[in-house]
Amino acid sequence: MSLPRIAVDAMGGDEGVRVMVEGAALARRRHDKFQFLLVGDETRIKAALEDHPNMRGASEILHCDDVVGGDELPSRALRRAKTTSMGLAVNAVKEGRAGAAVSAGNTGALMAMSKLALRTMPGIDRPALAALLPTLEEHDVIMLDLGANTDADARNLVQFAVMGAAYSRIVNGFEKPRVRLLNIGTEEIKGTESLRDAAAQLQAATGLAMQFDGFVESDKINRGEVDVVVTDGFSGNIALKAIEGAARFVTDLLRTAFTSSLRSKIGFLVSRPATELLKHHLDPNNHNGAVFLGLNGVVVKSHGSATAKGVANAVEVAARLLEDDITNRIADDLAALGKEDGNVPEDEAAE
Amino acid sequence: MSLPRIAVDAMGGDEGVRVMVEGAALARRRHDKFQFLLVGDETRIKAALEDHPNMRGASEILHCDDVVGGDELPSRALRRAKTTSMGLAVNAVKEGRAGAAVSAGNTGALMAMSKLALRTMPGIDRPALAALLPTLEEHDVIMLDLGANTDADARNLVQFAVMGAAYSRIVNGFEKPRVRLLNIGTEEIKGTESLRDAAAQLQAATGLAMQFDGFVESDKINRGEVDVVVTDGFSGNIALKAIEGAARFVTDLLRTAFTSSLRSKIGFLVSRPATELLKHHLDPNNHNGAVFLGLNGVVVKSHGSATAKGVANAVEVAARLLEDDITNRIADDLAALGKEDGNVPEDEAAE
Numbered sequence: 001m002s003l004p005r006i007a008v009d010a011m012g013g014d015e016g017v018r019v020m021v022e023g024a025a026l027a028r029r030r031h032d033k034f035q036f037l038l039v040g041d042e043t044r045i046k047a048a049l050e051d052h053p054n055m056r057g058a059s060e061i062l063h064c065d066d067v068v069g070g071d072e073l074p075s076r077a078l079r080r081a082k083t084t085s086m087g088l089a090v091n092a093v094k095e096g097r098a099g100a101a102v103s104a105g106n107t108g109a110l111m112a113m114s115k116l117a118l119r120t121m122p123g124i125d126r127p128a129l130a131a132l133l134p135t136l137e138e139h140d141v142i143m144l145d146l147g148a149n150t151d152a153d154a155r156n157l158v159q160f161a162v163m164g165a166a167y168s169r170i171v172n173g174f175e176k177p178r179v180r181l182l183n184i185g186t187e188e189i190k191g192t193e194s195l196r197d198a199a200a201q202l203q204a205a206t207g208l209a210m211q212f213d214g215f216v217e218s219d220k221i222n223r224g225e226v227d228v229v230v231t232d233g234f235s236g237n238i239a240l241k242a243i244e245g246a247a248r249f250v251t252d253l254l255r256t257a258f259t260s261s262l263r264s265k266i267g268f269l270v271s272r273p274a275t276e277l278l279k280h281h282l283d284p285n286n287h288n289g290a291v292f293l294g295l296n297g298v299v300v301k302s303h304g305s306a307t308a309k310g311v312a313n314a315v316e317v318a319a320r321l322l323e324d325d326i327t328n329r330i331a332d333d334l335a336a337l338g339k340e341d342g343n344v345p346e347d348e349a350a351e
Numbered sequence: 352m353s354l355p356r357i358a359v360d361a362m363g364g365d366e367g368v369r370v371m372v373e374g375a376a377l378a379r380r381r382h383d384k385f386q387f388l389l390v391g392d393e394t395r396i397k398a399a400l401e402d403h404p405n406m407r408g409a410s411e412i413l414h415c416d417d418v419v420g421g422d423e424l425p426s427r428a429l430r431r432a433k434t435t436s437m438g439l440a441v442n443a444v445k446e447g448r449a450g451a452a453v454s455a456g457n458t459g460a461l462m463a464m465s466k467l468a469l470r471t472m473p474g475i476d477r478p479a480l481a482a483l484l485p486t487l488e489e490h491d492v493i494m495l496d497l498g499a500n501t502d503a504d505a506r507n508l509v510q511f512a513v514m515g516a517a518y519s520r521i522v523n524g525f526e527k528p529r530v531r532l533l534n535i536g537t538e539e540i541k542g543t544e545s546l547r548d549a550a551a552q553l554q555a556a557t558g559l560a561m562q563f564d565g566f567v568e569s570d571k572i573n574r575g576e577v578d579v580v581v582t583d584g585f586s587g588n589i590a591l592k593a594i595e596g597a598a599r600f601v602t603d604l605l606r607t608a609f610t611s612s613l614r615s616k617i618g619f620l621v622s623r624p625a626t627e628l629l630k631h632h633l634d635p636n637n638h639n640g641a642v643f644l645g646l647n648g649v650v651v652k653s654h655g656s657a658t659a660k661g662v663a664n665a666v667e668v669a670a671r672l673l674e675d676d677i678t679n680r681i682a683d684d685l686a687a688l689g690k691e692d693g694n695v696p697e698d699e700a701a702e
Contacts, residue, residue: 071538073540136600136603136604147535150535150542150543151543182589184498184501184584184585184588184589184592187422189424191501191585192501192502192585217592217596218588218589218590218592218593218596219592219593219595219596219599220596221593221596222596222597222600223596223600233535234535234542234543234586235585235586235589237535237569238533238535238569238586238589238590238593239569239589239590239593241535241568241569241570242569242570242572242589242590242593242594242597243593243594243596243597243600244570244597245569245570245571245572245573245574245594245597246573246593246594246595246596246597246598246601247597247598247600247601248570249487249573249574249594249598250597250598250601250602250629250633251601252487253487253629253632253633254605254626254629257626257629260624261624263621263624264621264624266621267618267619267620267621267623268618269618270614270615270617270618270621271608271609271614271615271617271618271619271621272618273611273612273614273615275605275608278601278604278605278608281604282601282604
């Protein structure tokens with residue numbers, strides 16, 4: 001079976017065309033069946049392609065001049081969905097010219113364009129942004145929503161859990177991913193009404209392709225004891241950025257400490273392999289590729305500052321979701337959830 | 352002026368009587384005017400006091416048998432406010448037998464008991480839990496609320512900002528602390544209606560003893576560019592624990608890396624002073640003492656796992672808040688806020 005090709009917004013991100021094209025080429029070196037639709041300035045894309053002969057015959061260029069700004073309001077960007085590289089990449093998925101889109105551009109604009117072009121899939125009220133985070137164990141943990149929606153009611157949270165579990169089965173290969181709701185305590189009485197209702201619904205549903213383990217607090221996200229952390233977009237964004245900030249804070253302190261004396265500088269050189277291991281484990285490029293789940297099509301957001309290796313990871317995530325048909329998997333799980341309850345879960349308004 | 356004494360719940364926390372008494376004694380070695388009311392099992396307190404001759408003549412014991420459990424529901428603990436060491440320590444503040452209370456016990460129970468006994472101060476609708484976190488700079492950053500309230504409207508957030516700024520002036524000595532609201536972006540359109548309303552109110556008020564700088568994202572909390580981070584209790588608790596968890600995650604990875612080979616073990620030994628510096632900076636005992644702000648009295652929560660050094664820090668925080676009369680300072684600032692606007696800020700219901 002030939003894999004449908006992947007549309008790459010070649011203009012998005014801090015690093016621009018060269019890194020996006022190099023990332024695609026890197027992914028293709030590992031998977032030679034990958035095909036690309038590269039969207040953006042033709043001259044610059046062609047120039048970048050000259051360094052990557054393995055992309056010959058594997059890529060088509062869709063030219064456009066317009067680019068979405070990094071700080072642009074999503075509502076403004078949306079008006080240029082038909083002229084910008086981001087909009088055209090997403091539209092290629094809608095029109096079947098590509099199976100998935102990858103962009104390193106403005107997250108809010110990408111979400112807005114993807115929602116408008118691809119629409120939310122049947123059975124899902126709102127899409128969610130899901131990302132991979134490192135843990136103490138071999139596998140990553142998936143957290144969603146990370147900011148696609150500011151709030152979420154119980155019904156949204158249950159749907160996020162189903163989507164996150166489907167994503168985990170595909171990228172981590174777990175048959176029954178361990179799913180938990182992010183809360184400020186693990187007791188049943190903690191948190192908002194929406195969280196307690198969502199927990200009750202997930203506890204009651206027995207035929208789900210996941211193991212629901214109740215609540216998790218945000219200090220346990222990276223321990224490797226949970227595979228999918230489900231939350232509303234506000235709390236998820238707060239938790240994600242707090243983790244990123246604290247990791248950077250500790251490594252900054254470490255750098256200061258290591259350069260504070262000659263002795264510690266020598267110690268640093270000696271322990272180089274150890275600190276390189278740490279750096280590798282924490283490098284966001286090794287966990288790159290946040291996914292918009294719940295749309296009629298696959299859209300992957302690459303970090304704005306990702307290197308070619310990071311972009312290649314994002315492309316591979318897109319390809320796996322496409323190959324494993326994430327949209328139909330989520331649809332099947334939703335159907336099972338409906339059947340279990342005897343009806344579709346009711347909408348529980350947030351308190 | 353003699354400092355009113357401090358009531359210490361000698362039974363709370365994971366480490367029990369010995370550590371609480373040792374912490375009080377340590378604080379008294381640094382400040383010999385400190386006086387204590389030690390609440391708990393008399394026999395065990397007396398035994399612990401034998402190791403600390405400097406506490407002679409500086410401490411009275413208030414005996415009781417009952418202790419609040421670490422996992423006990425606040426509502427259950429509340430019924431035993433008159434018989435437990437925690438309840439009696441808080442009650443001593445209410446009755447004027449002590450100026451402040453320190454406990455390392457169950458946070459929810461301590462909050463509930465403190466609210467019931469001391470009541471919320473005039474002009475404050477809800478108290479908040481505030482803690483100190485390390486930054487890249489010399490001074491700590493204050494974050495509140497950390498879980499006293501699950502949600503907060505604009506009026507609550509404005510009051511938290513005033514209380515946090517007063518706390519920062521006392522512990523960090525800043526005349527105009529830099530205050531920001533925690534949000535998922537720094538643009539004015541980001542976040543909830545409550546956050547945007549609170550920002551507008553704080554921006555409009557000109558006579559406040561703080562510098563209001565708008566929003567901050569959670570990856571910037573520890574950079575040292577903000578002195579007070581204001582948020583609702585749910586997001587604050589998520590952010591605090593995410594930071595704690597991520598810091599532990601990185602140090603755990605570091606430990607694994609440093610023990611992965613003989614070379615890295617040697618490197619670790621050579622760079623010991625550097626990693627000790629890091630450990631010192633991250634040690635929660637050096638930032639111990641979360642405070643319930645907005646009550647008619649000072650109550651400080653010590654970490655459940657704090658060492659004697661940590662308890663001493665919590666005692667010193669209590670003493671400083673008492674000496675600098677935090678309650679009246681907050682009252683003055685609230686009055687200034689009301690005058691600025693020409694009226695008391697209106698209640699803006701959360702969206």
